[in-house]
Amino acid sequence: MSRVVREERHGRRFLLTPNLARGTRVYNEELVLRGGVEYRTWDPFRSKLAAAMLKGLPEDVIREGDRVLYLGTSTGTTPSHVSDIVGETGLVIGVEFSARVAREFVENVARKRNNVIPYVEDARDPSKYNVAKVDVVYCDIAQPDQTEIALENCRAMLKPGGTLLLVVKARSIDVLKDPRVVFGEEVKKLERAGLAVTSVIELSPFEKDHALVAAKLAA
Amino acid sequence: MSSEGTQGNLDEVRRRSLQAAEEAIRAASSRPDLHLVQAIQALDDADKFLNITATRAAEWYGLHFPELTQMVQDNVALCRIVLSAGKREGLTPELLQGRGFTEKKVEAILTARDRSKGGDISDEDLARVRALASLAVEISGNRDKLNEYVEGAMKRIAPNVREVAGATIGARLMAKAGGLDRLAMLPASTIQILGAEKALFRALRTGARPPKHGILFQHEAVHAAPKWQRGKIARTIANKIAIAARVDYYRGTEEASIRSGLDKRLESIREKYKEPPPRQPERRERPQRRDGDRDRRQKHRRR
Numbered sequence: 001m002s003r004v005v006r007e008e009r010h011g012r013r014f015l016l017t018p019n020l021a022r023g024t025r026v027y028n029e030e031l032v033l034r035g036g037v038e039y040r041t042w043d044p045f046r047s048k049l050a051a052a053m054l055k056g057l058p059e060d061v062i063r064e065g066d067r068v069l070y071l072g073t074s075t076g077t078t079p080s081h082v083s084d085i086v087g088e089t090g091l092v093i094g095v096e097f098s099a100r101v102a103r104e105f106v107e108n109v110a111r112k113r114n115n116v117i118p119y120v121e122d123a124r125d126p127s128k129y130n131v132a133k134v135d136v137v138y139c140d141i142a143q144p145d146q147t148e149i150a151l152e153n154c155r156a157m158l159k160p161g162g163t164l165l166l167v168v169k170a171r172s173i174d175v176l177k178d179p180r181v182v183f184g185e186e187v188k189k190l191e192r193a194g195l196a197v198t199s200v201i202e203l204s205p206f207e208k209d210h211a212l213v214a215a216k217l218a219a
Numbered sequence: 220m221s222s223e224g225t226q227g228n229l230d231e232v233r234r235r236s237l238q239a240a241e242e243a244i245r246a247a248s249s250r251p252d253l254h255l256v257q258a259i260q261a262l263d264d265a266d267k268f269l270n271i272t273a274t275r276a277a278e279w280y281g282l283h284f285p286e287l288t289q290m291v292q293d294n295v296a297l298c299r300i301v302l303s304a305g306k307r308e309g310l311t312p313e314l315l316q317g318r319g320f321t322e323k324k325v326e327a328i329l330t331a332r333d334r335s336k337g338g339d340i341s342d343e344d345l346a347r348v349r350a351l352a353s354l355a356v357e358i359s360g361n362r363d364k365l366n367e368y369v370e371g372a373m374k375r376i377a378p379n380v381r382e383v384a385g386a387t388i389g390a391r392l393m394a395k396a397g398g399l400d401r402l403a404m405l406p407a408s409t410i411q412i413l414g415a416e417k418a419l420f421r422a423l424r425t426g427a428r429p430p431k432h433g434i435l436f437q438h439e440a441v442h443a444a445p446k447w448q449r450g451k452i453a454r455t456i457a458n459k460i461a462i463a464a465r466v467d468y469y470r471g472t473e474e475a476s477i478r479s480g481l482d483k484r485l486e487s488i489r490e491k492y493k494e495p496p497p498r499q500p501e502r503r504e505r506p507q508r509r510d511g512d513r514d515r516r517q518k519h520r521r522r
Contacts, residue, residue: 091229099247106240117233120243131232176423 002059003085005039015042015050017084021112026080040084044206047078048140048167051206057199061163061214067091067134069157071123071150072141075101076109082138083113091132092116095123123149126156133159140167144174147186151193154217161219164195170209179209190215252399255372258365259390265362273298273355279348283307283340286331290324295359298352305345307332379463382478383456384438391434392460402460403468410464411435411457440485447495451488456481 005016016039019031023038030041044051053059062068064087073079073094083092094109094116096102102120110118119129123141137158139150150166158164168186170179187197195215203210247253273294280297281288284307291297296318304310310332315325340348369390373381377399380389395413396402402410412419414433422429431450436442441453459481466474 099244102240103244103248106237106244110237110240114230114233117229117236118240119236120240120247129236131236132229175420 002062003064003087004042004053004059005034013054015044015053016040017042017081018087020084020087020115024112026108027075027077040081042081047081048203048207048210048212049078049138049165050081051203052165052201052212054206055201055203057201057212057214061165062086062136062138065089066136067132068093068136068138069129069134069153070094071137071139071153072096073102073105073109073118074098074140076105078138078140079105079116080109080113083109083116086115088115090115091134093119093129093131093134095119095121095129097122123153126153130156133157134162135159136163136165138165138167142169142172144172146173147189151190151195154193154195158217160217162217164190164213164215164217166190166213166215168211168213170211179211183211183213187213194218250398251372252376252393255369255376255390256394256398258369258372259387259394262362262365262369262387263391265358265365269295269355269358269362272351272358276301276348276351276355279351282338283345283348284332284335284337286335286337287328290328290331295355298355298359301352302349302356305349306340307335307337377464377467378473379466379477380460382473382475383459383463383481384435388434388437389460391437395434399464399468403464405461405464407454407458407461410460411453444489445495448488448492451492452485455484455488459484 003018005018007014007016016032016034019038019040023031025031025040027046029043032039032041042050044054049057062082062085064085066086067090068082068086070079070082070092073096076094079092079094083090086092092113092115094105096105096118097120099120102118106118106120110116117129117131121128123139134157137150137154139146139153141149143149146168147166150164154162154164166186168183170177170182173182173186183200183202187200190197190213195217197213197215199214201212201214203212277288277294277297280301287300287307287310288297291300300310300314300318304314310328312325312329315328320328366387370386373386373389377389377393380392380402383389384392392410392413393399393402396405396410405413412430412433413435415430416433418430418433421427432438432441432453435453435456436449438453438456440456441449444452459477463474463477466472466477
């Protein structure tokens, strides 16, 4: 069972995750009570994972108790919700290269949540943060070779049967090509590396020229 | 499960990682080049703000004394006069001394004062104009200090880039790149068009002609050159900036040869391409579009 809750308000669909750090906000999101439990609203325009879930990604790709390697945490918006989802028994290893945005991630997310371990490191070198094998690798880094980087991390840390969630930003791989062509090429790379692609979800209208690719490593 | 995965162990890992991450963040935010990047951006902000404020003050005071606004082109200088004189009757010859005006100009201003076509201004209105003028003068002082700071910081942090590009342009390039380290890792071709990203991507998309220069257009050797030389000159300067940034970042010594090499190369460009190239009659008016059709289709789809 996923801990993500779906809701509809004024004809717009929302996602909620149970707040692991009660009473605190990460990015000024709304806090709501449902059955005595505090939830944080999860904005699909600010989080690509939320956008993907609203566009058909099964919520149980990340479950309570899962260990997640999160590449490209940025200021920690999405990682905070992943931290909510995996809960106290789970783990989020968050990697961000830019010190500027990592500052907010560490202050607002990692400091306040016991299940988050932060690293200000380059995702090209998993040995720097290879502290546990993980059930999910989530990769959202805008680099031309992001797929290769994600695969390298899967090889180093993903358990057999684990899931890779790869955010493909077509514009940072090739500004000229049709985004769909780029998505197709990246999918092929994953398949060649032995992963089984389970879904490719385009994130419009929440993000332009982005897709989230979900793939499974053979058990 | 391996021992690295046990919970107690992970708590310890988390404690250390938090510490290391905070240390890395602290180290990264004390880099002097990042302060320089903020300073050059503050300088550019100050210029915009100064222009807006001083223009507004001049416009406003112009209701009262339009002739002065006409005769004093520099709005900040005008603001200084407004501050010390107040209403136009307060404008004495002494007040105009030492402001760099010629005798004749002072005379003309005083004559204009006596038969101004401007309206009366109430004390209340004047107080607002003066406050605005005072703000402009203050920004102007702050702007000059920022400029000095950028000069000094470039001398310390990137002396070679400063020597080749000049302090403000060098600092702007650094700001675009995201620091001296990033600038040192950029290829010269990228440095050449930093600041012209919009034109570059338009060129890539449509097959139009790519930009010759971005921020580098502000370099005197580029914008003062005849049009047909500018691309070559911008390319040469970008080459030298790339070298200079690498020397600054990795070695930290001053290399006079970079500047002298640049001057020599610029001289030979100016010599060799003295005359404008002949017009090529067979050249198409509009360059062929490489991906034109597809691009147009995409635009429709997005809408």
